[in-house]
Amino acid sequence: MTTITPFLWFDDGLEQAIERYRTVFDDVEVHHEQRLPDGDGTFGGSILVAEFSICGQRVMGMNAGPQFPHTEAFSFYVRCADQAEVDRYWDGLIADGGEESQCGWLRDPWGVSWQIIPEALERLQADPDRDAANRVTQAMLGMRKIIVAELEDAFAAE
Incomplete structure (x- = not known):
């Protein structure tokens, strides 16, 4: 089945954003997350990509740097x-x-x-x-x- 999902490019802070959305909206769910390996320098263990929903709207997010604000x-x-x-x-x-x-x-x-x-x-x-x-x-x-x-x-x- 074909779906369309908004995809948000974050400089950094995707995990913090999702946590904030959980405090603001009643219905936030993380469906999938991909983390960087623990030994990967400064960002080891942090979320690279996550799929989550806010009030039923699925959203993809990625921590990828400041190139596209x-x-x-x-x-x-x-x-x-x-x-x-x-x-x-x-x-x-x-x-x-x-x-x-x-x-x-x-x-x-x-x-x-x-x-x-x-x-x-x-x-x-x-x-x-x-x-x-x-x-x-x-x-x-x-x-x-x-x-x-x-x-x-x-x-x-x-």
């Missing part, structure tokens, strides 16, 4: 049920060296980009009242982390 051109889109989920994922992914971006985007400490998006944003932007939906979009454009209450206020404004 991550960019925002590729991101994981996390659809959140409510503000509590947004806060949990946002805070967990930017902790200890991550960076906030705009409009619900962030980069974790390893440079992987994530979009942490509440369901309310999609629902309000799709509303048939185009003026209200446009106010929501304008509010979102001024945010870093998406705040559901501010989206709802923008939607209800006249």
Whole structure:
């Protein structure tokens, strides 16, 4: 059976990234890992390649050096049920060296980009009242982390 799996190139820190993802998401599982031999210099015993899943999405990762850093051109889109989920994922992914971006985007400490998006944003932007939906979009454009209450206020404004 043919499958498609995102493959992430890490400078270093794949194992630490997976451990962080385990603290942020409820469903992280390592399916396979290939480690360098213990006697292999500075990096002996460290993970070279790992296949893991986050909330059911399989991902491959490899520690391979700084030649190809991550960019925002590729991101994981996390659809959140409510503000509590947004806060949990946002805070967990930017902790200890991550960076906030705009409009619900962030980069974790390893440079992987994530979009942490509440369901309310999609629902309000799709509303048939185009003026209200446009106010929501304008509010979102001024945010870093998406705040559901501010989206709802923008939607209800006249």
